[in-house]
Amino acid sequence: MSIISNGLNFFKEHKDAFIAIGVFISALVSLFAAYLVSRAQRKNVVGQLRAQWVEDLRQDVAEYIYTAVRIIADPEEKEAKESYNKLYNKIRLRLNENEKNHEKIVSKMSEIGIAIEEKHSPDNLKSLTDCLRKDTQVVLREEWKRAAKGKI
Numbered sequence: 740m741s742i743i744s745n746g747l748n749f750f751k752e753h754k755d756a757f758i759a760i761g762v763f764i765s766a767l768v769s770l771f772a773a774y775l776v777s778r779a780q781r782k783n784v785v786g787q788l789r790a791q792w793v794e795d796l797r798q799d800v801a802e803y804i805y806t807a808v809r810i811i812a813d814p815e816e817k818e819a820k821e822s823y824n825k826l827y828n829k830i831r832l833r834l835n836e837n838e839k840n841h842e843k844i845v846s847k848m849s850e851i852g853i854a855i856e857e858k859h860s861p862d863n864l865k866s867l868t869d870c871l872r873k874d875t876q877v878v879l880r881e882e883w884k885r886a887a888k889g890k891i
Contacts, residue, residue, distance in 0.1 A: 827848060840878045
């Protein structure tokens with residue numbers, strides 16, 4: 740009995756200290772929970788942005804190919820040339836040239852630009868645009884997988 744009464748007396752004498760320790764532990768648990776929620780939200784936001792980037796790149800490359808074909812069909816079409824230049828730069832700015840698969844897209848776009856300047860045949864352009872499409876699909880697939888996994 741004396742051990743129990745000693746223990747109770749100890750708690751009574753130091754109850755303020757135990758309350759402070761409890762409050763401190765509660766604050767740490769709350770801080771840790773907030774950190775975990777913040778990380779989850781960040782991954783979700785980054786995943787959504789990456790998914791939007793994938794869709795925007797897909798649309799821009801499709802429009803780029805369409806515009807290149809229009810220029811080969813009618814080299815004097817001023818609107819197509821303006822659109823081509825805008826899309827070329829827009830796509831280049833979306834890509835990271837330090838990544839191998841992104842560099843393939845940039846390289847293929849440069850080849851298409853040369854083909855347009857040199858007025859290559861539609862068959863040659865089709866071959867180049869098919870390669871561009873395939874290279875873009877590789878990048879889109881990789882990025883879509885990263886977005887689905889929530890990787891940052």
